[in-house]
Amino acid sequence: MGRVVVEVMPKPEILDPQGKAVVGALxxxxxxxxxxxxxxxxxxxxxxxxxxPEVLAAAREAAETLLSNPIIEDVVRVADASEETA
Amino acid sequence: MGRVVVEVMPKPEILDPQGKAVVGALxxxxxxxxxxxxxxxxxxxxxxxxxxPEVLAAAREAAETLLSNPIIEDVVRVADASEETA
Structure with missing residues (x-):
């Protein structure tokens, strides 16, 4: 069984109230x-x-259509989870 | 300027309604x-x-205290963002 990691972040110019709360609490x-x-x-x-590579391509397409809102978010990473370093 | 990435996932035994919605929509x-x-x-x-290494250690401590709820979530990754592969 394989696993793909997809990561999405708010675009830099977009206000991020959750991030603001974290930076206030730290x-x-x-x-x-x-x-x-x-x-x-x-x-x-x-x-x-x-x-x-086909699975990664499908994951990237899903990332850009379903998993992110391209108006306010960027897909920052699509990768094989098994290649991940802790 | 450096950047640390901290990643948190719901524990495997915890119900994940957002993940369920994604797996239904795909x-x-x-x-x-x-x-x-x-x-x-x-x-x-x-x-x-x-x-x-001190910054990474502080980020891990922040991850385990502020950024995750250890009852229901695991910290799966604390890493230097500059070492990240897309």
């Missing part, structure tokens, strides 16, 4: 080294077989 | 190769300088 908890924060989405899509 | 749009979907969160945290 220094109150002692994390003073962070100067900005943005919040987006991570999807994990499962396929029966291997993650082929 | 075949209706012609994406029949995907058999499962889960939806989580991606955060991008900015720092003034470089992403040092």
């Amino acid at each position: 220094p109150r908890l002692g994390f003073t080294q962070f100067t900005g924060a943005r919040q987006g989405k991570r999807f994990e899509l499962e396929v029966e077989g291997a993650v082929t | 075949p209706r749009l012609g994406f029949t190769q995907f058999t499962g979907a889960r939806q989580g969160k991606r955060f991008e945290l900015e720092v003034e300088g470089a992403v040092t």
Whole structure:
């Protein structure tokens, strides 16, 4: 079983109230080294077989049509989850 | 300026209604190769300088305290954004 990771972030010019809440809370908890924060989405899509280039192409198409709103969001990553580093 | 990526997913045993909605919509749009979907969160945290091991350690602590709910979510990734592959 393969898994594809799709990641979507709000475009830089779009207001991000969730990110603003995070950046406000970080220094109150002692994390003073962070100067900005943005919040987006991570999807994990499962396929029966291997993650082929065709599967990645389909995932990218799904990312740009179903999983993101292209007016306000960018697809920042479409990748085989097994190649991911922690 | 450095950037740290923090990613959080619902634990496997936790119901994920957003993922369920995605997995229901995919075949209706012609994406029949995907058999499962889960939806989580991606955060991008900015720092003034470089992403040092200390910054990554602080980001992991923030991930486990502020950015995720450890009862229902797992921190799946804390990494320097500049090492990310598209």
